[in-house]
Amino acid sequence: MTVTATPVGQPDQLQPQTAPGRGARLRRLVPAAAAALAGVLLYVSFPPRTLWWLALPAFAVFGWVVRGRSWKAGLGLGYLFGLGFLLPLLVWTGVEVGSGPWLALVAVEAVFVALVGAGAAAVSRLPAWPVWAAALWIAGEAARARVPFGGFPWGKIAFGQADGVFLPLAAVGGIPVLGFAVVLCGFGLYEAARLVADGRRTRAVRRGAAAAALLSVAVPVAGAVAARPLVSDKAEDGTATVAVVQGNVPRLGLDFNAQRRAVLDHHARETERLAAEVGAGKLPRPDFVLWPENSSDIDPFANPDAAAVIEHAARSIAAPLSVGGVVERDGKLLNEQILWDPAKGPIQTYDKRQVQPFGEFLPLRSLIGAINSDWTSMVRQDFSRGSEPGVFDIDGTKVGLATCYEAAFDWAVRDTVTHGAEMISVPSNNATFDRSEMTYQQLAMSRVRAVEHSRTVTVPVTSGVSAIIMPDGTITQRTGMFVADSLVQKVPLRSSRTPATTLGILPETALVLVAAGGLGWAIGAGIRGRRSGDA
Template sequence: MTVTATSVDESAPPQSRIAPGWRAARLARLLPALAAALSGVLLYVSFPPRTVWWLALPAFAVLGGVLRGRGWKAGLGLGYLFGLGFLLPLLVWTGVEVGPGPWLALVAIEALFVALVGAGIAAVSRLPGWPVWAAAVWIAGEAARARVPFHGFPWGKIAFGQADGVFLPLAAVGGTPVLGFGVVLCGFGLYEAVRSAARGRRTRAVRRSAAAVALLSVTVPVAGALAARSLVSDAAEDGHTTVAVIQGNVPRSGLEFNAQRRAVLDYHARETERLAAEVDAGRIARPDFVLWPENSSDIDPFVYADARAVIDRAAKAVGVPISVGGVVERDGKLYNEQILWDPVKGPTQTYDKRQIQPFGEYLPLRSLIGAINSDWTSMVRQDFSRGTEPGVFTMGSAKVGLVTCYEAAFDWAVRSEVTDGAQLISVPSNNATFDRSEMTYQQLAMSRVRAVEHSRTVTVPVTSGVSAIIMPDGRITGKTGMFVPGHLVQKVPLRSSETPATRLGVLPEMLLLLVAAGGLGWAITVRVRGRRAGEV
């Protein structure tokens, strides 16, 4: 027998003598982390203003592949990387004008929720029918993010990326939780289908149970969405109304526009008077009412006679009621308020924003934040107070529910207006602070989802754009550009029937939370029993 010796160059540096197999093993250990982060980026790309909603499916398929069979600690880290990949680009608009500090802090906190979800998905991934349990765990994470801290931050719910997708009708079945659950379940089912097919090619045998789970996880959400299309309609149940949406524009973008409050008010009054002139000339139909954006009058018209006169003149010119977005001080408290302004009677009804924005309209932990950076506290010198009652204005023959800007992200804030009798929803907003960022399009997509969820026409008057009119089936039938003055006038349907999502309210979300809790409880029980069996 001949033995061949392999010589080693002892003079070579140690790193050059590292075995190629060791390098490959090290790279293999990094691949899951890289895949988790990149799949988070893929999920971000599926969100507006892009219309590639379907990318959410491979994003969750990759996440399922990364997490399946791992321990909860690995799931925690990989989930955090997925959260960073998703939320860092999605929420970059929060750093416009104030710098990266608040943006990075927000993302770091919100990604912790995704990390916990990752740990939960890893825990349930060994259970039979794991895509169902895992999708429910994701929705449980969204439910938590929508409530804590500081009354929650639901931005980035999976449902809000699906305004152009085939799953959208699921919103009418059970709101954003059911829509999001369907998308995530389909994504995890897609991974399970690929895994089962790959195993079948290797072993020439396919486990029927795994194949059935994969098939049902993919097909049931799609079939459910197709069946739910019968719930989506733009037919008029209570006749039609002609609505006008005013976009007055602002002198310039950014936070400094608040120093030019009178100019903003004048711009919206001027655009309304321009609309009135077109009506008088017979070029367009006279609207039944007019909707102004949030912050269209940052000068309190109940205190300052000149602001009151400007609004009164615009209302008289157009000859119909106007909903005016104002900043009002009452009993020493500041309110973000919608004011129903009649051309004859003046202000007759108000709605105070209930879901106010932390760090935008009020400052939690003011003393701590001031110690870190005094500039941040100067941006919110006085906290806004919360309203307590839903706002439904009777405008002409229509009952209009008011959902002010940030409130559109919260399920309860929109539903309360519909259950209080709203036949049409208005989402007056002020996005000028965020310049031309994706925030405007992300928020517009939320309004499209809300239209389908509650089967209502939704109007979106915005100071600087994009203002829009959305049909009850989620279609945008009119919109403006950004940072231009303009108005939209359209005859829209009024509806009063309630979708299953409206009637059920929070119940579908609670049921999915119970599913998540059941899956986690089962996984923990299996793990404990396995340890005890190993000790015997």
């Protein structure tokens, strides 16, 4: 063996060989960067933008970065994809309380996406892998909607598709089927592109793989087209003239109690202004009036002055008035909708059932207080949950109620319809989140719910955006943000049930089982492969 010494003072002959090592390390960073950027692309597909179709290339890129990798790599890449998506999507959660809770929420929620990434990497070696991977995404959404602390469904793929071609699928199988179709199509696009590239290189494409890729793209699109007859805004049970009141909120210069009273007064004042226009013949008289969540944070059952303000407003408009109140009853704090009749006073109530963690109740209160006492002061007393579905019978018209955060939960909206609701109202209070994208994200949820259950949906909000949505998901009227305004419209009432309403949780359950089957198959194949290698 000959050893060549490097003369003193001359460059090391091995030094140039380190450059390819740096290049290799940089190349290894490409999938990580692509995963994060694909998550950002998915975020951009969500409202207030109408770029719904960007979800398809987002999942195509995600499919590219996880396909053929180990589950550990998929875990890390999935987490980066989740961060890229959820960090900008949920930035509004830190508007009031700072960046700490926002970052903590995203860090936890991205874990679910990471687990999906690990599973998608595992099933990516199976035939028709886009199907198994898309089902795994829906399984991840199902888990995220339930744990921890009752779940956080914000950011389900279906909620970004209110303007998309896949929207009719919401009427077929609800949020899970709509989301599955979008994710499947995105993964299918990548698989088709990969097979085309492989075919050009090897001049051979497996027919089975090509057929699976083609069907992954074609079936969701064809299904959406076939589902269009399920989307209708025709009246089945007559019509109702509904008024949505947005009173607006004072911005600065008031203490807590004065702020609450001002919000109530603003909504009463806007209702009285509406009544004057109705009396002058400029607007039709509504059959009932809908105020938003927290329009009376002063308990009208315990404070006669608040009751007097509401009663005067109801009498001025001469119609039943649904008021969002904060009520204390039997030692329990309740987020309550109160139906106030102009002649009889309060006649029906609905207590919000899905209360918001860290907004309406505080899990781990002692731990959080030890970290930052200011955070516990935001929720001084936990709200209690209601137990009965919200359906107001207003002179024969049945109005379902899903208060604000509840609109994100499939069951909370569906059971108003199964209990007879002919239309749905989503009273909300988004004032805390200022002019963030939160209100537009929530409005898109209500549009998808309208198609899912084929019902008119009204969205009365304290500070905007309030809206009236037809059963086909079209917004016919809307307000601006932080203005006092009201909307009056004759809307269709419907009683028929879509397949999604009838099937309920079954489509989601089926997709979770598909995901479990694919994951089991992948794990079994891996074990058999290792045993064969050992032999």
